[in-house]
Amino acid sequence: xxxxAQKKRKFNLLKQILPExxxxxxxxxHQLKNFFGEHFFVNEKNxxxxxxxxxxxxxxxxxxxxxxxxxxxxxxxxxxxxxxxIFIEGENLEVLKILQKPYCEKVKMIYIDPPYNxxxxxxxxxxxxxxxxxxxxxxxxLSMMFPRLILAKNLLKNDxxxxxxxxxxxxxxxxxxxxxxxxxxxxxxxxxxxTKKGGQGIPTSNLLVKNHEYILCYAKNFENFKFKGINxxxxxxxxxxxxxxxxxxxxxxxxxGQHFSEKTIVNPENNMKFTFPTPYTQENLExxxxxxxxxxxxxxQKYPIRKEFFNEYKNxxxxxxxxxxxxxxxxxxxxxxxxxxxxxxxxxxxxxxIKFLIHAVNFEKNDIILDFFAGSGxxxxxxxxLNNEDNIERNFICVQLDENCDKNSxxxxxxxxxxxxxxxxxxxxxxxxxxxxxxxxxxxxKSNLKKFKNEFSQKNxxxxxxxxxxxxxxxxxxxxxxxxSLTAKVEKHQNFYFLSEFQKIFCFEKFNFDICNExxxxxxxxxxxxxxxxxxxxxxxxxxNIKIIVL
Numbered sequence: 001x002x003x004x005a006q007k008k009r010k011f012n013l014l015k016q017i018l019p020e021x022x023x024x025x026x027x028x029x030h031q032l033k034n035f036f037g038e039h040f041f042v043n044e045k046n047x048x049x050x051x052x053x054x055x056x057x058x059x060x061x062x063x064x065x066x067x068x069x070x071x072x073x074x075x076x077x078x079x080x081x082x083x084x085x086i087f088i089e090g091e092n093l094e095v096l097k098i099l100q101k102p103y104c105e106k107v108k109m110i111y112i113d114p115p116y117n118x119x120x121x122x123x124x125x126x127x128x129x130x131x132x133x134x135x136x137x138x139x140x141x142l143s144m145m146f147p148r149l150i151l152a153k154n155l156l157k158n159d160x161x162x163x164x165x166x167x168x169x170x171x172x173x174x175x176x177x178x179x180x181x182x183x184x185x186x187x188x189x190x191x192x193x194x195t196k197k198g199g200q201g202i203p204t205s206n207l208l209v210k211n212h213e214y215i216l217c218y219a220k221n222f223e224n225f226k227f228k229g230i231n232x233x234x235x236x237x238x239x240x241x242x243x244x245x246x247x248x249x250x251x252x253x254x255x256x257g258q259h260f261s262e263k264t265i266v267n268p269e270n271n272m273k274f275t276f277p278t279p280y281t282q283e284n285l286e287x288x289x290x291x292x293x294x295x296x297x298x299x300x301q302k303y304p305i306r307k308e309f310f311n312e313y314k315n316x317x318x319x320x321x322x323x324x325x326x327x328x329x330x331x332x333x334x335x336x337x338x339x340x341x342x343x344x345x346x347x348x349x350x351x352x353x354i355k356f357l358i359h360a361v362n363f364e365k366n367d368i369i370l371d372f373f374a375g376s377g378x379x380x381x382x383x384x385x386l387n388n389e390d391n392i393e394r395n396f397i398c399v400q401l402d403e404n405c406d407k408n409s410x411x412x413x414x415x416x417x418x419x420x421x422x423x424x425x426x427x428x429x430x431x432x433x434x435x436x437x438x439x440x441x442x443x444x445x446k447s448n449l450k451k452f453k454n455e456f457s458q459k460n461x462x463x464x465x466x467x468x469x470x471x472x473x474x475x476x477x478x479x480x481x482x483x484x485s486l487t488a489k490v491e492k493h494q495n496f497y498f499l500s501e502f503q504k505i506f507c508f509e510k511f512n513f514d515i516c517n518e519x520x521x522x523x524x525x526x527x528x529x530x531x532x533x534x535x536x537x538x539x540x541x542x543x544x545n546i547k548i549i550v551l
């Protein structure tokens with residue numbers, strides 16, 4: 001769904017809910033204020049918001065049409081035609097704009113690990129509104145993040161969720177712009193995780209070492225989102241008394257200092273009484289005694305406990321916002337091992353951390369996980385490993401800028417000139433560990449459509465493979481503009497491409513009657529062509545209920 005279509009849908013919904021605020025099919029601001037009252041509207045002089053130099057330019061940029069597209073790179077892919085996993089090399093802002101129509105409300109989860117704005121002058125996302133002369137690091141960082149987050153939100157399903165890694169440098173500002181984009185009511189949690197056990201190496205000047213980072217979590221719609229939770233294990237359960245009901249653990253009944261009323265229970269074997277504040281009803285306490293679930297102490301100064309049986313838990317364990325240790329050192333060593341001990345990339349995010357987040361979310365078959373700051377490819381790695389472990393078919397879309405590697409780095413010395421090459425190679429090496437698992441590789445490039453339209457009548461290919469490759473570029477571009485996904489199933493025929501699921505045909509050949517007969521046999525409902533001669537002969541198709549659309 002395009003941005004225009006989304007606005008139209010919301011407009012119609014508003015019209016259904018509040019028809020009284022509309023005049024001649026337009027929103028009447030005066031009627032709106034009369035309906036709600038002035039106290040529901042923001043006082044422009046006293047607005048609570050985050051503002052910075054360049055914010056308006058960011059908003060305008062998200063609405064501008066781009067002249068770029070994605071082209072398939074089959075040679076760099078693995079099992080291209082059998083997979084729904086996607087890797088894209090290119091500037092992520094432009095890529096997000098391209099994905100707006102085909103992937104609107106199609107993504108279940110987004111995880112990103114953006115630049116933390118550490119003020120090291122290595123800021124590679126220099127957008128048109130990025131002011132190098134501006135010494136306000138916060139403004140520049142916000143200008144980079146804001147439009148990307150706006151576009152990313154559009155891609156989330158109604159029960160989708162977004163996770164963003166960040167540290168102390170920008171966590172406050174990030175929370176502010178996410179509240180503005182998603183709405184404060186859709187804030188889910190601010191997770192904290194430990195990056196290393198303690199201070200190591202040379203002491204800092206103030207003898208303080210930071211060993212934590214954050215993950216901000218926002219839902220597209222808080223009411224529709226719910227964590228799956230954590231699978232329960234038998235850890236902490238035992239059966240020392242060989243209870244036939246199985247493993248159990250102690251659950252305290254008393255709750256001091258929480259203002260619960262006192263209840264009294266009696267040990268039926270010796271009539272010893274125990275009184276304590278508890279949230280449980282007298283009825284439940286008596287029921288548990290009758291079921292031999294209460295263990296009474298022999299010491300009257302102590303308190304009874306209740307048996308909680310493992311097999312009676314119906315829900316998974318709840319998540320907590322402290323995620324414990326996920327060592328970046330361990331993740332770095334794991335990455336080096338994948339690349340045969342080459343120090344290929346420093347400080348990648350731990351795949352254990354990403355796997356934890358993915359595993360906590362409710363996924364259905366073929367749900368999509370998007371990462372548009374892919375880095376070394378940790379998210380793709382985590383998805384592939386977790387799919388293999390729990391047999392849930394999740395798909396990823398990973399985007400990485402074709403940023404140059406430092407010429408003094410081990411990566412560059414070993415033939416990797418760009419970060420995106422490392423990303424692609426890591427995905428390929430991990431995918432090869434599993435049977436028939438792969439990914440489709442695409443690259444951000446200038447549009448080919450205008451050039452093809454201008455040269456269509458003169459274009460004559462002598463090399464069939466060159467023709468096929470060029471037509472596939474055009475096909476992907478046209479499909480994206482029409483709102484079809486990058487993994488829509490396409491049947492390749494000699495003179496056209498057929499999307500059987502949608503009953504649509506794409507033909508980039510010049511008109512002839514043999515092609516017409518081949519197309520009619522497929523019984524499509526629509527046919528997209530470049531040659532206007534197809535439309536001039538549209539009666540051939542109309543009698544077969546085929547609509548001709550000249551691109």
